[in-house]
Amino acid sequence: MKISEILKIPVMKNAKLIAGHNGKDREVFSVNMMDAPDIIDFLKPNELLVTTAFHLKDNPNDLLALIKNMADQQCAGLAIKMKRFLEEIPEACLKYANEKNFPIIELPIEVTLGEVVNQTLSYILDKRTNELLNAIEIHQQFTNHILRGKGLVSLLENLANLIGCPILLLDQHFRMIASSSSVTSSLPEIEEMYTDGFRFFLQPSSYTCFSIISSKRTVSVFPIYTHESNSGCLIVFDAIPFHNPSLVLTIEQATNVISFELMKKNALKQHKRKVQNEFFINFTDGAFQSKEEIVIKAKEFKIRNDQSYFCAAGKLDERKKSLTFTQFHKENERIFEFMEKEADAFPNPVHFFVKGNIGILLFPIQKSWLELHSSIMPFLKELQAKIRSRFQRTVSFGIGSLCQQFLDVKKGYKEALEVLEEEQYSGNQEFIQIHKKKDIYTLLKMIPKEELIDFYEQILTNLSDPADSEKQALLQTLFLFLENHCHISETAKKLFVHRNTVIYRLEKCEELIGKSLKDPEATISLRLAFRIKNLLQL
Incomplete structure (x- = not known):
């Protein structure tokens, strides 16, 4: 509740704001009533002090020290009952309060401090209660929205309409998941938020604001957390003021619902990924009984047999710092997840599998084998650069020979793995090596x-x-x-x-x-x- 709103409640009808008029928008979270020399030790930020100035009646000049201390502690303001023990406020106090925009309120003689405190706290509590009820209502609204299967795009559109600002949802790698329709005009600015420095704006359980250099436009960033800690962030293309709890609560309720939706989607994706990996492992290990069975099962994952492929096997290069088994597994999982999402941006659909500590990229060939050098190799080089920049790790790739059909991928994968392990065993790192047929291996x-x-x-x-x-x-x-x-x-x-x-x-x-x-x-x-x-x- 702001100072300007407090002055409108009935008990403050005849009260006057005699100094710090520019600070009337200060937020008041609580009210304290006290007359003691050491009162400053008991005050908190955004607290309004109501007093008769009894402890200052013999030395009015101490009031300036009290006001300075309250301003330093970010107190909301000072309300003094005049003509009781203090006849007037020293000019130096009024001048300092105006300079610091620190509100000083003159309370009328006819009201008691108890009435001021009780009625003010009652109004503050009523406002907080309404904000919480509104937050619960909005949370229920967003939850029902998701339960009806309307999806994240529709939810962001709804939120954008509520707060009147464009909304953008990014994943943990700062790629766009969804956005409101009004964010289209802001897309050129989004590239500036994909830098590594952007992640430092995200603080646990809080939000922050910053400006985009090119457009000098302020954006507010709300982190989204799931069981995997940071799972992305919600970008609001406007400054969301910290002193507007109702607006902040509305957005935070949306982030809570979004986090549950992302967890649900992640669980479904993990299940799908597990099934795909099991299929590829069984295929390369020769677990299937017939070629027909392989072709039929491949169709379930939209893999055509009458299609040419290049198979690339990627593996993290060894690092000097040793990791525990759990740390190693999590690091591989994070980087492989990043590789999979990067593969989604490839012009043609790329199938991604994981077998142990090997990430497999299956590239379909649309026209000719020349695509290996025109599109696949540049993509893998760019992927290496991104992993090095984002994770401070290097990854190497081995590429098998051209597979005329999916059934040949088993051989292509073994060739890719063979050249990958051979180069890494030789001590090479961050390479992309294409398999070359060797007569000695044939023999x-x-x-x-x-x-x-x-x-x-x-x-x-x-x-x-x-x-x-x-x-x-x-x-x-x-x-x-x-x-x-x-x-x-x-x-x-x-x-x-x-x-x-x-x-x-x-x-x-x-x-x-x-x-x-x-x-x-x-x-x-x-x-x-x-x-x-x-x-x-x-």
Whole structure:
């Protein structure tokens, strides 16, 4: 309740605002009545003090100190019953109150302070009660709106009409989910709100206002929270004043209903995603009995078999900072969710799947395989840049060869995974590598798996201990040494170590495998062993 409204209640009929006229819009949350020297210690912001100035009757000059302290504490104002103990207010007090826009009210002699306090509090409580009842009514209205299935767009339109401002709803990545029809003219301004700095405007359980530089237009931001903490925000294209609780409550009720609607949609999306992932996992693992069964089930997810595809497998690059299992899972989930939403913006519908810690993007080809370089590669590069900027993580992609139909995607996925793991094993990061057919792999696939494993264990058995970090370092050094045509300097560059370290490691490898790396037959056997390792994912 404002000072100007308080002056209109019956008990304040003959009261006068004698100073701080420009502060009559100050909000009054409560009223305090007290006559004590240490009264300032008991006052709160937005509190109106009603007093007879009894404690100031012997020293009226102390009134200036009281007014200064009240102004500093953001009190609403001071109401003094004149002619009781204080004949007049010093000119210095009136001058300071006018400078600080601090309201001073002169109460008439005929009213008691008890009447002033009781009637003022009664009006404040009545107003708060009406605001709460209105908030409950609006909440019920918005809830019924959603329950009838009218959706978020209609809800935002309703809210925009109630408050008279355009409304925009953004997700946690600051992409537009929905908006009122009146926000169309403001779309060029929205791009400025997609910067990384925008997220710092969101504070828990509060809202804030800021201005868009280009248009100098003020917007108000209301965070939306679900079980996943921040789930986005509601943008109101106007300044929503903090001292207008009725308007603030109306918008906050809308954000509460929106949060429940988003949770419902998220639950449905999670279920759909789980079913899609299970289908893709079963497909790539060969769990289906026939090709016809695969084609029929693929149709359920709008995947056509008579369509060409490129399959890209993405994986987060390793980071120095170790994470717990839960932290690692949540980070992957957040980034994969971001990748999925980015895929929605691709010109052609992209199918997204998750298999363990691998994100799979299935790109349909409309015209020719040249789309790989004209649209798919630029999209993946832009996606890498966005993930690096937003999450401070890097991601790498392996791309399989062109799949003439969906049934060939199983092979395309394995090719993408193969090239992805091969490049990451070599220590490369944030790459996009296309699979190239290798004759050696074709030959190895013709050999029974058991014999390949026997050969691998015979050659690298003393180096292939996953639990031994030292042996793993030796194994990686040996692999890069062979891949770089036995050039020690090039190997050292790839490993970011001194060439003497490489020499030492290679000598250790010779000791463990019992063969000289200068022996051509030994290096051929080692190269084959590493190819078998990649092929069988040993």
